Amino acid sequence: MPVFDLSTTPLRELNSALHGLSAGANDTVFEVINPRGSHAVAVGIDAPVTVDIKGSVGYYCAGMNDGGNVTVHGSAGPGVAENMMSGSVVIEGDASQYAGATGRGGLLVIKGNAASRCGISMKGIDIVVHGNIGHMSAFMGQSGHLVVLGDAGDALGDSLYEAKLFVRGSVKSLGADCIEKDMRPEHIEKLAELLELAGIRDVRPEEFKRYGSARKLYNFNIDNAEAY
Amino acid sequence: MCGIVGLFLKDKALEPELGALLSSMLITMTDRGPDSAGIAIYGSDNGKTAKITLQSADPGTDFDGLGDALKGALGIPVSIEVKSTHAVVTLDKDKVDAGRAALSSLRPNIRVMSSGDTIEIYKEIGLPKDVVSRFAVSGMSGTHGIGHTRMATESAVTTLGAHPFSTGSDQCLVHNGSLSNHNNLRRELKRQGMTFETENDSEVAAAYLTAEMAKGKDLGAALTSAVDDLDGFFTFVVGTKSGFGVLRDPIACKPAVMAETDRYVAFGSEYRALVNLPGIETARIWEPEPATVYFWDHEKAA
Incomplete structure (x- = not known):
């Protein structure tokens, strides 16, 4: 299972890895640690991957998600799951303003x-x-x-x-x-x-x-x- | 877009770290406001002296011999600590008005950033990391402080247009947003005797609160009336000698996150600004409600 530590790894590496998944790839469970309020974590997913984010995120987490299952084990900043197409996004904590804005499909669950x-x-x-x-x-x-x-x-x-x-x-x-x-x-x-x-x-x-x-x-x- | 940070300490053991904690929070907010940055720090009150923080575009000339000149004008010794473009004058509390009058005649080009028993304000154009390092903010101690990173929208990128704004003794305000009725309000406040240094909308908000508190309101009550009297977008963080307040407009589109533990109350435009605070993992974290006054006071808590 790929683990991305955002305190040492640039965000772009995580998002590029998520975007680079080819059809039928086996390694489809990602873990993200130390997000520390980063923006745009796991945006633009277009494959059925699972992403577990261990901590709180900033703006636009899981934006445009199309088929991914993203869980934030913390709270989310503005615009979480903005324009989601399909898949699911679960926020264990609270979500800031305009959660799920303009979303066209999928399920967003906010537990706080x-x-x-x-x-x-x-x-x-x-x-x-x-x-x-x-x-x-x-x-x-x-x-x-x-x-x-x-x-x-x-x-x-x-x-x-x-x-x-x-x-x-x-x-x-x-x-x-x-x-x-x-x-x-x-x-x-x-x-x-x-x-x-x-x-x-x-x-x-x-x-x-x-x-x-x-x-x-x-x-x-x-x-x-x-x-x- | 602008960035705001604020830290109000409850645990005295954290006071020596205030400047370092606030500096780190402020630098994290650089991409919300790279034009200029400023910080207000409330130090300790010794009961005898007050401080006037000055800024000069030509510090080499303006600050040279200023201590002796003030001593000559006031007939008492004053101390001056020069920090880059700013200088902090320390003098007896009952000499503050006389000191400000002397300063304006001795050095007419100097700008007063703040005056009061404990407040010091440092602000300049440039990246937040450069601003905090030129004033050695990291080494400062204090009871509470507020910082701002500015992306200018309503007035020019100048030192005086940077935040915090101070329009009353030991008072300061920082603002993320834009006010739409500031011209009218400025006229009204001028009629009441307030003076203004800039055309900036945020300075009007600061002066409004100063005028309301001059009528006898505490910070909380002044903020409550601001909800009715100020029109536009705003997230404000304000400081007084012992108080720390937060207010968002009813639309509340300017971001705000707060955290509270037994040791502090903290404010950030984003959660990113708070992640290095001690004990943040177990802090109570929430988004302040629209049109709701949040207000803490060292004296009322004691």
Whole structure:
């Protein structure tokens, strides 16, 4: 198993090794030690590799991940798993702002809290947060699911398109055009699947409320001018 | 983009290491702000003397014979320690105002970086590593300190445009962000009698807090009113003689990480700045909430 010590090895060596994997390579389990808040750790993965990062990371960890399984055994700085395509990213600690931003696929699990703008402009990614999320989360979310076991901050789902938001705790306030919606059987089923995928066994999908778009702001309508 | 670091010590045993710890934190933040750097350090209070930190573009001329000239003007002995482009004048506490008046007539080109019982401010253009080494910051001890690495957006890259800004005795502020109502606020504060050295938005924030505290507010209360009165993007770290505060605007897009142990409270724009602190592995680490005042005080804790 390749081990990269970022206190002695340049980041580019790690990322080049991850990008250089050929199809069918056997050595697909990487360990990264001493990340010490480094930026851009394990970005641009495009192969089914497993990366264990032992410590906290800075900006954009696992950005653009396409098929990798990345675990951060610590906390993550801004933009973790930004624009993820597929695969999974697990943060054992907390995540800073805009976790999972613009993600198109894959699963992001944050075991602590996520700060502001979690899932901003999400486009198909599934995000499960064990703790709370900050303000402006899922802003302009287009598709995918944001599951929050704790509370959500101000302006959840502002200008939301078709991303589905499930919050178990309180929501400080809803953003423009975001409303609470009924939990139908298909939502319970999807939520149960996501909780299962995120390894959460002691929480029932019925404990959540669903939030989604009221679809009033999709197109400009002069009657809605005060809502913009 | 700018970098901010701050360290407020609870454990006196760490005080001799304050300068070294802050220097290391500051240098780590070089790529957030390579234009200029500055540091405010709060030393120990002996109860008798105060300090005025000066900066000169021509230190060879301005600082030459300044001690004797001040002694002649004030009628008391003063000590001067010259550090590169800066000099720290130490004099009796009740002579600070007279000393500043004498300095402005004796050496009109000198700029006052700070004055107060314990504060010293050093700031210059250049890389953070060069700035901390020219002022020998690593060897300094103190109770708390704040540093800043600047990537200029709102005003020119000059020594006076560097942070920290000090607009009141033993007060300082560093800022990451940009204020949008600083011109209006500056006019208002000028009307209240505040004076300004620059056109910089961050100096307005510093002066605003100074004016609020002059009305009797403590640092925490002054920061609370700043949430309503300051418009724009900001993460502030501020210092007073015994206090250390942090405030982010309601949008909170300028980064901030804090760490607290039994021995210190630390601030960094990024976690990278904190990784060399003692006991960081077991510290409580969190991201300060938007529009929320964080405030520690040596005197209130004691």
